[in-house]
Amino acid sequence: MLKIKELTIENPILLAPIAGYTDSPFRKICMTEKCGLSVTELISAEGIVRKNRKTLEMLKFTEEERPISIQIFGKDPYVMADAAQIVENYKPDLIDINLGCPARKVCNSGSGAALSRDPARIESIASEIVKKCTIPVTAKIRTGWDDGNKNYMDVVKALENSGISMIAVHGRTRAQMYSGRADWSIIEDIKKHSSVPVIGNGDITSHEMAFEKINETGVDGVMIGRGAMGNPWIFSGKTPGIEEIIEMISLHIDLMTAEYGEYGIRLMRKHIASYIHGFRNSAKIRQEIMHHDSKRGIMESLKELA
Ligand SMILES: Cc1cc2nc3c(=O)[nH]c(=O)nc-3n(C[C@H](O)[C@H](O)[C@H](O)COP(=O)(O)O)c2cc1C
Known part of the structure; x- marks a missing residue:
């Protein structure tokens, strides 16, 4: 404290x-x-x-x-x-x-x-x-x-x-x-x-x-x-599994679009790159996400995270 x-x-x-x-x-x-x-x-x-x-x-x-x-x-x-x-x-x-x-x-x-x-x-x-x-x-x-x-x-x-x-x-x-x-x-x-x-x-x-x-x-x-x-x-010391990471990204996207509208999706790209950094196929997913303008597309790509 x-x-x-x-x-x-x-x-x-x-x-x-x-x-x-x-x-x-x-x-x-x-x-x-x-x-x-x-x-x-x-x-x-x-x-x-x-x-x-x-x-x-x-x-x-x-x-x-x-x-x-x-x-x-x-x-x-x-x-x-x-x-x-x-x-x-x-x-x-x-x-x-x-x-x-x-x-x-x-x-x-x-x-x-x-x-x-x-x-x-x-x-x-x-x-x-x-x-x-x-x-x-x-x-x-x-x-x-x-x-x-x-x-x-x-x-x-x-x-x-x-x-x-x-x-x-x-x-x-x-x-x-x-x-x-x-x-x-x-x-x-x-x-x-x-x-x-x-x-x-x-x-x-x-x-x-x-x-x-x-x-x-x-x-x-x-x-x-x-x-x-x-x-x-x-901050909490938790070790998140893939599911929790994807849930956090989903929440983050929602907060970004509430704040910035559609532009929030673009601003989110750098954050997603950080969230998935270190995963085996992160480079490929990062590439895909650059072309998505919707949350649905991003979430679809994230299903491949492994
Ligand atoms: C891209 C970037 C932007 C930053 N912007 C600020 C800022 O607005 N105000 C501030 O006091 N420090 C800023 N910093 C410094 C960080 O608060 C911190 O002191 C520094 O990154 C070292 O801590 P870290 O190793 O935990 O990142 C910035 C650092 C980076 C890398």
């Missing part, structure tokens, strides 16, 4: 934000397997305050997705705080600040991982948000900008000073992007020296490994991103 201020999280295995993946249907899927906390993808604070229609759409969620965190990114403390106030009207359980996105587009504008180079700015962003919000505010960080600049302790202290309630750490630098291995010794170091709950993140591929990391490093919980793609059972 994990406590973030007044919020109690039963399962310490949480969903990590993944742009283009952790939408409302995927969050519901993860919650069917008792994921501890669901989360949106990164959402632009600028877009929120400008009331951009598409951006505001991304803030929507349903009760089954709780507890849920909404993640925002930006660099201006006042814009971020105004955005957080708008976000709070949607009544999420947490608001998370993105301090780890390595994408050039995000970093060049001074947001995401670029902020790690300016802990003073991080402190003012987080302080302004904490001041304006009544729900707990959290942050997700990397270990630093690059090998020569692993200033994570400065960032952690800046966040603690601002009154943040939890810190999630992806054990890579910005320069590493998603390559190499997450450095869990840094995550352990942060946990040892931090006064707020610390969530470890990076390269967890199974339920057992999640608890190994918690036991080895003492972190309060873990976040799983890529390991949850096509494998929501990573």
